[in-house]
Amino acid sequence: MPALLAMTTVPGTADVVVVGGGTIGAWAAWFLARSSLGEVVLLERDTLGQGASSRAAGMVRAQGGTEAAIRLGMFSRRFYADQRALLGIDSGFVPQGYFMPCFTDPEVEHARQRIALQQSLGLDVRWVEPAELDELNPSMAPGQTLGASYAPGDGYVDPPRNVLAYTAALFGAGVRVCERTTFTGLLVEGGHVAGVRTSAGDVATSRVVLTGGPTLAAVGAAAGVRIPSHGARHQVVVTEAHPDFSPDRLPMVFDLRAGIYWRPCEGGVLWGMSNPEEEPGEATEFDTAYFERMRQRMATLLPTTGKVGLRKTWAATIDYTPDHLPILGPAIGADGPIEGAFVAAAGGHGMMWGPGVAKAIADLTASGETDVVDVTDLGLDRFDEHGRSRLDPDPISLPFPE
Numbered sequence: 001m002p003a004l005l006a007m008t009t010v011p012g013t014a015d016v017v018v019v020g021g022g023t024i025g026a027w028a029a030w031f032l033a034r035s036s037l038g039e040v041v042l043l044e045r046d047t048l049g050q051g052a053s054s055r056a057a058g059m060v061r062a063q064g065g066t067e068a069a070i071r072l073g074m075f076s077r078r079f080y081a082d083q084r085a086l087l088g089i090d091s092g093f094v095p096q097g098y099f100m101p102c103f104t105d106p107e108v109e110h111a112r113q114r115i116a117l118q119q120s121l122g123l124d125v126r127w128v129e130p131a132e133l134d135e136l137n138p139s140m141a142p143g144q145t146l147g148a149s150y151a152p153g154d155g156y157v158d159p160p161r162n163v164l165a166y167t168a169a170l171f172g173a174g175v176r177v178c179e180r181t182t183f184t185g186l187l188v189e190g191g192h193v194a195g196v197r198t199s200a201g202d203v204a205t206s207r208v209v210l211t212g213g214p215t216l217a218a219v220g221a222a223a224g225v226r227i228p229s230h231g232a233r234h235q236v237v238v239t240e241a242h243p244d245f246s247p248d249r250l251p252m253v254f255d256l257r258a259g260i261y262w263r264p265c266e267g268g269v270l271w272g273m274s275n276p277e278e279e280p281g282e283a284t285e286f287d288t289a290y291f292e293r294m295r296q297r298m299a300t301l302l303p304t305t306g307k308v309g310l311r312k313t314w315a316a317t318i319d320y321t322p323d324h325l326p327i328l329g330p331a332i333g334a335d336g337p338i339e340g341a342f343v344a345a346a347g348g349h350g351m352m353w354g355p356g357v358a359k360a361i362a363d364l365t366a367s368g369e370t371d372v373v374d375v376t377d378l379g380l381d382r383f384d385e386h387g388r389s390r391l392d393p394d395p396i397s398l399p400f401p402e
């Protein structure tokens with residue numbers, strides 16, 4: 001056995017155990033450590049950030065299509081903006097400004113309704129006519145759109161730096177981080193959590209938070225909890241640097257219909273694409289054929305991308321939920337809710353909603369309530385036995401597999 005694995009140890013007891021060292025579990029553990037519950041233990045089967053969280057594109061958008069999405073986005077944006085003052089380290093948040101262009105009349109109507117909802121919740125967002133959109137997007141081909149919604153405070157984080165930031169925060173807050181330690185089961189007595197089983201032994205505890213990103217369903221299965229959260233391939237590329245991609249010429253854009261988004265990155269443009277035909281499952285390789293198809297759409301919208309090469313390409317497994325909304329609520333086993341056990345999933349929006357989802361689940365775990373977002377409808381009880389949600393999906397989301 002490798003030496004590192006042999007050295008893994010866990011404490012015999014903890015006040016709270018959090019499963020998963022991605023952005024949701026880690027920030028949740030940090031919020032829990034600040035809630036004076038006592039000792040917080042974080043279990044990570046690999047090393048911190050080695051799931052989706054270090055591979056994300058980093059887009060942070062409060063321009064959501066539901067109240068929950070908007071509130072989680074606004075909370076997270078504020079968290080990122082205040083992070084340096086609070087922790088001495090940030091996640092690299094840049095409020096670059098974010099356009100969501102419309103290409104058809106129905107899209108314009110939906111965008112106007114969305115803007116009204118977003119404004120009613122206090123988001124700084126407005127409708128931008130096509131001429132102003134072209135003026136504010138000098139690198140985008142003019143005359144393409146019917147206008148756009150625009151939120152100047154939306155932006156992006158640097159995902160690897162977010163992992164660095166939460167790692168520092170965890171150690172600063174005294175969270176006991178157990179890497180290379182796999183959660184293998186939940187100990188339940190009389191309907192209440194009594195502990196967790198791990199690859200390094202049992203930990204007695206009365207509170208557990210289950211996270212796991214694209215592999216959350218497997219974490220749930222180990223705990224005897226059915227969680228309809230899945231994973232699918234998602235891919236991102238970064239182009240070579242070009243003057244057209246300097247940050248002052250390149251606000252962020254989300255072409256919702258095509259499932260393409262972009263932002264500045266190291267002098268080039270980072271753009272991501274989501275294939276609705278993608279089969280669920282773990283991503284193992286880059287889909288060049290799909291990239292080539294999307295590249296044509298990109299070259300129409302942002303012509304310089306058709307003239308420059310690529311510096312980086314990657315595919316990774318993104319998490320998603322059937323209604324593209326987060327999961328926030330009690331773990332439900334075969335005999336009903338398990339007292340003391342909670343589930344948190346960002347539904348593929350862990351950069352834009354991560355701190356909000358983490359704070360909400362930490363609140364629920366510590367006190368049973370949260371003011372981050374109304375969680376009444378966000379629990380596992382919204383899904384039927386086939387994993388179908390009774391909620392309408394968030395309309396502002398990447399096209400994930402059905």
Ligand SMILES: Cc1cc2nc3c(=O)[nH]c(=O)nc-3n(C[C@H](O)[C@H](O)[C@H](O)COP(=O)(O)OP(=O)(O)OC[C@H]3O[C@@H](n4cnc5c(N)ncnc54)[C@H](O)[C@@H]3O)c2cc1C
Binds near residue numbers: 024044214215316352
């Ligand atoms: C290519 C790509 C681009 C993306 N771009 C964006 C974006 O621009 N904006 C945005 O908001 N979101 C984006 N996302 C989604 C975002 O990255 C995820 O929603 C987020 O990272 C999920 O965080 P998490 O903590 O739930 O999961 P993860 O980061 O996957 O962390 C889960 C952790 O749990 C651990 N684990 C699993 N099983 C066990 C076990 N049994 N015991 C112990 N540990 C376990 C895993 O090893 C992993 O480290 C993107 C994702 C991908 C893949």
